[in-house]
Structure formats: structure tokens, C-alpha cells
Amino acid sequence: MFANARGLAILAFVSLVGAETASLYAAVSDEACRRMSLRLRGVPPSAAELATCRQQATAYDAALAFTVSNIFLSEVKDNFAPTNNEDGNYFVPLDDYLATVMGFARDDRDFREILYGNNFYTCNAVPAGGAALQNAYSVSDNLHYEECEQEGDFRGRLQAEQIQVANPIFANNPTDVPAGIYTLRGFGCMIYEAGTNRAAFRWTLAFFLGEVIDKFADSQTPDYRVRRDVTRQPGGSATVYETKCKTCHGGMDPMADAWAFNDCVEDDNGVRQLTYTKPAPGATPNAVAQAVVQKYASNANTTPQAYRTVGDAWTNQWNRRANTRVEWNFPVDTDRSGTGPKAFGQMIAETGQFKRAMAQRVYRKTCLVEENLHTSPIILDLAAKFEAEGFSIRKLYAHAAAECAEAKNNDSNG
Amino acid sequence: MRVKLTLAILSALFFIGCKEKKGSFKGGGGESVIDDNTVVGEEVEALPSEELVEEGQSQEGDALAESPEEEEVILTRTPIDFGVKNSNQIYASLLAVTGVEESQPLADFFVGVEQSLGPFSNQLVDLTAGHVANIFKLSTEVCDAMVADTALAGSFFQGCDLAKAPDALAPADKSCLAEKAAQNFWGMTEDSQTLITMIDSVIPDLAGETNGNVIATFTCANAASALQSIIY
Numbered sequence: 001m002f003a004n005a006r007g008l009a010i011l012a013f014v015s016l017v018g019a020e021t022a023s024l025y026a027a028v029s030d031e032a033c034r035r036m037s038l039r040l041r042g043v044p045p046s047a048a049e050l051a052t053c054r055q056q057a058t059a060y061d062a063a064l065a066f067t068v069s070n071i072f073l074s075e076v077k078d079n080f081a082p083t084n085n086e087d088g089n090y091f092v093p094l095d096d097y098l099a100t101v102m103g104f105a106r107d108d109r110d111f112r113e114i115l116y117g118n119n120f121y122t123c124n125a126v127p128a129g130g131a132a133l134q135n136a137y138s139v140s141d142n143l144h145y146e147e148c149e150q151e152g153d154f155r156g157r158l159q160a161e162q163i164q165v166a167n168p169i170f171a172n173n174p175t176d177v178p179a180g181i182y183t184l185r186g187f188g189c190m191i192y193e194a195g196t197n198r199a200a201f202r203w204t205l206a207f208f209l210g211e212v213i214d215k216f217a218d219s220q221t222p223d224y225r226v227r228r229d230v231t232r233q234p235g236g237s238a239t240v241y242e243t244k245c246k247t248c249h250g251g252m253d254p255m256a257d258a259w260a261f262n263d264c265v266e267d268d269n270g271v272r273q274l275t276y277t278k279p280a281p282g283a284t285p286n287a288v289a290q291a292v293v294q295k296y297a298s299n300a301n302t303t304p305q306a307y308r309t310v311g312d313a314w315t316n317q318w319n320r321r322a323n324t325r326v327e328w329n330f331p332v333d334t335d336r337s338g339t340g341p342k343a344f345g346q347m348i349a350e351t352g353q354f355k356r357a358m359a360q361r362v363y364r365k366t367c368l369v370e371e372n373l374h375t376s377p378i379i380l381d382l383a384a385k386f387e388a389e390g391f392s393i394r395k396l397y398a399h400a401a402a403e404c405a406e407a408k409n410n411d412s413n414g
Numbered sequence: 415m416r417v418k419l420t421l422a423i424l425s426a427l428f429f430i431g432c433k434e435k436k437g438s439f440k441g442g443g444g445e446s447v448i449d450d451n452t453v454v455g456e457e458v459e460a461l462p463s464e465e466l467v468e469e470g471q472s473q474e475g476d477a478l479a480e481s482p483e484e485e486e487v488i489l490t491r492t493p494i495d496f497g498v499k500n501s502n503q504i505y506a507s508l509l510a511v512t513g514v515e516e517s518q519p520l521a522d523f524f525v526g527v528e529q530s531l532g533p534f535s536n537q538l539v540d541l542t543a544g545h546v547a548n549i550f551k552l553s554t555e556v557c558d559a560m561v562a563d564t565a566l567a568g569s570f571f572q573g574c575d576l577a578k579a580p581d582a583l584a585p586a587d588k589s590c591l592a593e594k595a596a597q598n599f600w601g602m603t604e605d606s607q608t609l610i611t612m613i614d615s616v617i618p619d620l621a622g623e624t625n626g627n628v629i630a631t632f633t634c635a636n637a638a639s640a641l642q643s644i645i646y
Contacts, residue, residue, distance in 0.1 A: 034601050038646040042499055042507035044601020074506040081502070090500050090535075091528055150521055152509075368497040368536055 028053055028062045032405040039366045039401050040066040041075060059402035066401070067394045073102045073154045076393070079365040083207040084186055086199075094149035095142050095186030096120055101393075103158040108392040111358065114180045115208065115345030118162050123148030127156025139167045139185060140273040169276045176312060176340025177276060182262065183341070188274045189264035196229065196295050197263075200341075201256040208348055209326065210357030210373050213248050221250035221317050225257075228306040229299035251318040253307070258344040260292045260312040278312065278340070285310070312340045316347065325374055327352025355383035355391075362396050367404035378403060497536035498644050501528060504549055508638055511598050512560035512570060523555050541644070550639040557634035561627045570598060571630060580620040580629045588613050591630060595637035605642060612636050 033053035037045040040063060045053060049065075056062035066072065080101045082088040092098075103121030104111050113119065122137040123144060130153060135143040148157055163178035164171050170178040181187040182200065191200040202213050219242070226249045234240045261278035277291045289310040296309040316336040319328045329350040330336045338344060348354060353373070359382035360373050371379045382399055389395045499507065505524055509516060524531075531552060532545035561567045567576060574590035583591075592609035596602065616632060637643065 037601070041510070042503045042646065043510050044599070047597075050601075069510075071506055071510045075503070078500065078502050078506075090502055150516055150518075152516055365536070 028056050028059050030054065032059055033062060035405045036063045036401040037066050039368075039404070040397060041069055041071045043071060059406050060398055063398035063401040063405070064395065067105075067398055068155075070153060070155050072394075072397070073106060073158075075365070076102050076105045076397070079361065083203070084190055086190065086203075093142060094145040096122070096137075096145060096184045097181050097186030099123065099145055099148070099154075099158060100181065100184065102154055103160060105392075105394045105397075106155060106158060107160065108390065108394055111386075111391045111393045111396075112346075112349035112354065115182070115204075115349040116342045117180045118164055118178050119160050120163050120166070120180075120184055121158045122161050122166070123151075123154075123157040123159065124161070125157050125159035127153045130156060133157075137161075137166065140271045142185070145186075167274070169274065172280050173276075173278055173340070176278065176342050179341035179345045182259070182345055183274065183276075185264075185272075185274055188262065189272050192259065192262055192264040192274070194295075196227070196256075196298060197259040197293070198252060198256045200259045200262070201252050204345075204348055208357060209351065209353045210360050211353075213252065216251060216318060216323055217247035218251060218318060218321055218323060219243060219247045220321065221247070223250040225254040225307045225315065226250060227253050227296070228301075228303050228308060230306070231302050232306075251316075251323075254315040254317060255344065256314075257296075257309050258312055258314040258338070258341045260296055260309050262341065263293045263295070314338055314344055325353070352383070355386050356380070358393065359383040359386055359396060359400070362393070363400045363403070366397060366400040369404070496538075496645055498533050498538055498541045499646055500533055500535060501531035501545075501549075504531070504644065505552065507643070508553060508556045511638070512556055512634070513566045514556050514559045514563070517559070520555060520559060524552065527552060538645070546639065546644075549644065550635060553635040553638035554631065557631045557638060560634065561631045567627075567630060570594065570634070574630075576626050576630050578626045579624045580617050580626070581623075583613070583617070583629065585610075591633045592637075595633045596642075599637040599640070600642040602642075608640070609633055609636055 030050060033045055033050055036059065037043065037049065037053075045066070052065065053062040056065070077094065077098050078090060080098055081090050081092050084095065084097050085092055099121045100114060100119075103109070104114060109119070110117075123133055124137065126132050130151070133144060133147045133151065135147045137144045148154070151157065163180075163183050164174070167178075167183070170183050177183050182191075191197070191203050193199075205211060205213050205216065223246045226246065230241075230245060230249050230253075232238060232241045234245060261276055263275045263277070264272055265275050266272045275293075277293060279287050279291050283291075289308075292309050292311065300308070314337065316328065316330075318326070319330065319336065320333055324332050328336065329347065336347060338347065356373050356379050359379050360371060360376075363379065363382060364370055373379060382396060382403065385399045386392075386396045508514075514520070527548050530544070531548045532542065533540040560570060561576070571591060571594045574594060575587055578587060588610050589606070592606040592613065593603045595609060596604075596606035613629060613633060617629075620628060
């Protein structure tokens with residue numbers, strides 16, 4: 001009798017401990033599910049989704065399930081929208097650039113290729129029960145994408161296409177173009193508009209390496225390729241040039257030559273479209289130099305004896321001193337040269353800092369916390385996972401959401 | 415957890431009310447991001463997020479970056495890792511939760527209020543009373559469209575009686591409406607009593623109203639524009 005009672009007591013104790021342990025370690029908590037759903041999609045999970053979420057082996061698995069939805073793609077668009085306009089504005093219509101980012105996310109494509117690949121996304125696919133869009137894709141307006149955004153159902157409509165096919169201006173020089181978003185209207189017409197095409201370089205650093213150009217300033221960089229429009233004596237002081245202007249222009253100008261043949265031109269009817277003026281292979285050096293877009297020669301009288309851009313050959317002299325933190329894909333203390341935006345975009349995409357910048361952008365949006373780009377263990381860990389999973393931005397979102405949901409969970413339990 | 419969140423929100427709102435905004439992190443594109451660790455100016459992005467330079471030591475962002483020799487007092491604080499949805503996110507989540515498809519009138523309405531809708535970032539400090547009022551207007555438009563669609567309304571308010579006139583609603587009817595709206599927008603029903611209180615407050619003004627959809631729209635819009643929906 002006593003033995004039976006003791007046995008029952010032990011059984012009851014074991015089952016109680018077991019139940020408690022199960023609830024503590026049961027895969028994913030309700031709170032974590034809710035947070036991940038909100039952060040990835042902006043909406044709480046339904047009862048059915050919550051039940052599924054609880055059963056997942058890890059928070060990452062649960063988070064991944066929340067990324068298979070239209071509203072997740074809207075979140076991706078929202079995160080990258082500030083990178084397609086100089087004001088950093090969220091309120092921008094869908095365009096070929098943002099649709100491409102969403103398409104890469106949906107299809108788990110290698111996200112590095114947005115800077116140098118031949119693929120982009122239209123909304124040409126027709127979802128089940130839907131109809132084709134009335135506005136066809138055009139290289140000279142954005143109506144197709146604006147209609148797509150209004151129709152919604154991005155998952156059903158996004159369709160991978162080839163830039164070279166959609167825009168014939170990039171068909172003749174496959175070595176240098178197409179170059180991902182640099183050869184798409186949405187991003188291109190932002191970075192090439194007016195100016196001197198240096199914006200293409202500056203925004204590349206800011207958006208895809210996560211740091212403004214001032215962070216790259218290096219006074220020891222040679223300035224033999226700083227262009228003619230930069231005065232060597234601003235306000236009469238050569239010292240200002242040496243200590244301020246040169247520190248950025250010395251590295252920037254040789255690399256900004258990558259876009260020597262790229263422009264966005266607006267005609268008399270207000271139609272804006274990309275242009276690409278590089279002559280076909282075999283042209284004489286003089287013909288190539290003549291084809292450089294006019295903006296590279298603007299204000300040339302400022303310093304007429306300085307370097308004149310004669311083509312799209314670029315050189316990276318910034319793999320020295322503090323700029324080695326970028327983790328370029330070539331040996332430290334050497335230069336890297338190439339031609340055109342394609343090779344340039346690939347060089348940027350293959351840096352260690354590109355991975356970290358994307359991890360930081362996603363973590364910032366998903367977890368609403370700013371982590372240091374270079375030293376945060378969270379960012380380093382996410383960047384490593386980003387690479388290990390084939391640079392899938394969707395999986396990076398899931399890892400980020402799981403990271404902060406678990407951290408919060410541990411806080412609550414602790 | 416709810417208590418912790420509520421306390422956090424209240425303390426953050428208190429913080430906003432009492433303190434001048436002194437700086438914010440800036441992303442690459444100039445968009446703002448939340449981080450209440452921020453006490454100094456623009457050049458703070460080099461700081462690890464757990465670190466906080468003691469307030470009052472430096473009000474100039476550049477000073478931090480350019481004067482590393484100055485002794486810095488580093489404190490640690492757990493980051494406040496919640497924010498507000500920006501207006502794009504609010505609109506997208508409204509459509510997703512209600513199941514309403516974006517129609518031209520709705521799109522026109524959103525575009526019309528978009529620039530004043532706000533908030534324009536995910537920072538809590540960017541949320542103003544004016545934004546909340548505009549969010550309620552947008553919520554009303556979307557909820558009205560949802561309630562007008564019998565199938566969507568039946569799915570959203572599953573099991574609730576939407577035909578009853580406002581002054582004929584029994585407590586169970588109100589609970590049903592409130593709990594469904596809270597569950598759909600907030601993912602929880604613990605705070606649904608606040609919606610019932612709202613319903614009770616408006617019923618006297620609807621004396622003689624026979625259309626049950628009015629209360630359904632009202633409940634939906636209140637849940638959609640509540641802090642539980644906006645903050646995430």
C-alpha cells in the first residue's frame with residue numbers, strides 16, 4: 001500500500017516535472033511566435049498559424065514559415081524603399097528595382113546578384129484566378145509596377161526576366177553590362193540623375209556597405225584620378241583640398257568612372273529612361289573617350305590639367321589602412337581594377353561588409369535595434385548565416401526574427 | 415508579458431513627453447531607425463548598441479567620432495526593441511487582416527492621406543496624436559469596406575451576430591465583436607474589454623440606428639487603430 005502510494009507520488013512528480021519541462025522547452029513559445037509574425041509581416045498569427053508555429057523545431061523554422069506571404073514581401077519592399085530615393089523616403093511606388101528585391105526574396109536567389117546579375121523582376125506572371133496587368137513592362141515608365149502594386153499578390157505576379165532582353169541598350173556589351181540594379185530604371189534614374197555620377201558610388205556605399213562615404217575617407221590615397229571639376233584650392237586653400245576633398249575624391253573618382261557610359265535622360269515629354277553609350281567592342285580609344293557621358297566633363301575648367309575620364313575603367317585604391325575593414329575580395333595593400341558597373345557591382349557584392357550591411361539592415365528592421373556593423377556578434381553571426389544559406393535575403397529575415405524573438409524570450413524567462 | 419509591454423510603452427511615452435529628442439540613428443538611406451540608446455548625435459552608429467554615452471557629456475555627434483581622446487563614461491542598458499509601424503506597414507497590415515482587396519477608391523484615399531498619415535519611420539518618437547487620428551480614419555475606410563462584404567465580415571467576426579441594431583446588442587454580442595477584432599488585429603484577447611468599453615460609450619449616440627454594421631465597423635476600426643495594432 002505504502003509502496004503503491006510512493007510509486008504514485010513519484011509518478012505524479014515525474015509527470016509534473018515533465019509537463020513543466022515540456023512547456024519551458026516546447027519548441028517555440030506563443031510570445032515568440034507572435035513577435036516573429038509581427039516583425040516579419042506586421043500582423044499577428046492566426047490561431048492555425050500559431051498552432052503550427054508552436055510545433056516547429058526551432059524559432060528559425062517558425063520564422064521561415066511567416067516569410068511565405070505577400071505581406072512579408074511588402075515588408076521587404078518597405079525596408080528597401082528608402083534606398084531608391086535620395087530622401088530616404090518610405091513612400092515610393094513599386095518600381096523595377098524594388099520588385100527585383102522582392103523577387104530575389106521570394107525565390108531565395110543569391111542576393112549579391114542584384115548588383116551585377118542579368119535578372120530582374122516584372123509583374124508579368126498571371127496568378128491563379130487573376131488577369132494580366134493592363135500596362136506592359138516599359139523601359140520608359142513605371143505604370144506596370146504601379147498597377148502591380150495596386151493589384152497586390154506579389155507572390156503570384158512577380159516574374160524573373162533578363163535585363164539584356166528587356167532593355168536592348170544593354171545587349172551589345174555583355175562583359176560590362178547588364179549590372180543588376182545599376183541597369184534598372186528605378187535605381188538608375190535615382191543615381192544617375194544630373195550630377196556627375198558620383199552619386200552612384202556614394203549610394204552604393206551607403207546602401208550596400210552600410211556606411212556613408214565619410215567613413216571611407218583616407219588622406220593617403222593618391223589623387224591622380226581626381227577629376228577636373230574638383231578645385232585643388234577651395235577658398236584659396238590647398239590645405240583644405242589635401243585634408244578634406246582629397247580624402248574622399250581620391251578613392252571615389254577612380255571608382256565612379258565605372259558609370260562613364262550610364263545616364264538617365266529625360267526627353268521633352270518628361271519621359272525618363274536609361275541610356276548606355278559605350279561603343280561596341282573594337283571602337284578606337286578616341287571613339288570610346290568621346291562616348292563618355294557629358295556630365296563627366298562638366299566644370300572641366302576648374303582644374304583643366306587634372307584627370308579626364310576616357311572610359312569606364314575603374315580602380316579601387318581603398319584596400320588600405322582603415323578601409324581594409326570592408327574585407328574586399330582582393331589582397332590588402334593592393335589595387336583592384338575593372339571596367340564597367342558589372343565588375344564593380346560584383347566587387348562590392350563579394351566584400352565581407354556587404355554581408356554585414358545586409359544583415360544590419362534586416363536586423364534593424366526586424367528587431368528595431370541598431371547593432372554595430374563591424375563588431376556586433378549578432379551582425380557577424382547573421383552575416384555568416386546569410387552566406388551559408390546562399391545569400392537568401394528571405395532566410396536572413398527569418399534568422400533575424402528568430403534571433404530577437406529568442407533573445408526576448410530569454411529575457412522574459414531570465 | 416502584457417503588463418511588461420504596457421509598462422514599457424507607458425515609460426517610453428513618458429520619455430517622449432519629458433525629453434527633447436537629441437539624436438537618432440540614421441540608416442544608409444537616411445531613414446530613421448529606432449534605438450532609444452541614442453543620446454548623442456548623428457555619428458553614434460559606431461557605438462555598440464548596448465553602450466550608452468552618459469547624457470550630458472556630449473551634445474555634439476561629431477565630437478564623439480572626432481575626439482576619441484576624451485574620456486567616455488559607458489553605461490549599459492537593454493535596448494527598447496519595439497517600434498511603431500510606419501504608414502505603409504499599417505496600410506498593408508490593415509488589408510491583410512481584413513482581407514479587403516485594394517480598390518481604386520481605397521488606394522486614392524490612402525494616397526490622399528499618405529503624407530499626413532504617418533508615422534514616417536519605425537521610431538516611437540515619430541508617432542503623434544495627428545497620426546493616430548489619421549490612422550483611425552484609414553482604419554474606418556478599410557473596416558467599412560470589409561463589413562460591407564458579407565463573406566469577409568462573416569469570416570472576420572466569425573460567430574458574431576452582425577444583424578442586431580446597436581441598442582439591441584447583448585453583452586455576449588459585444589464580447590464576441592470585441593474578442594474577434596482583438597484576436598485578428600492584436601493576436602490576443604486579453605485587452606478586448608477596452609473595445610467593449612468603447613462600444614458601450616458609443617451606443618447611446620446611435621439610438622434609433624438599425625444597421626448592425628455600424629458597430630462592427632466601429633469595433634474593427636478601434637481595434638485596428640489601437641496602440642496594440644500600431645506598436646510592434
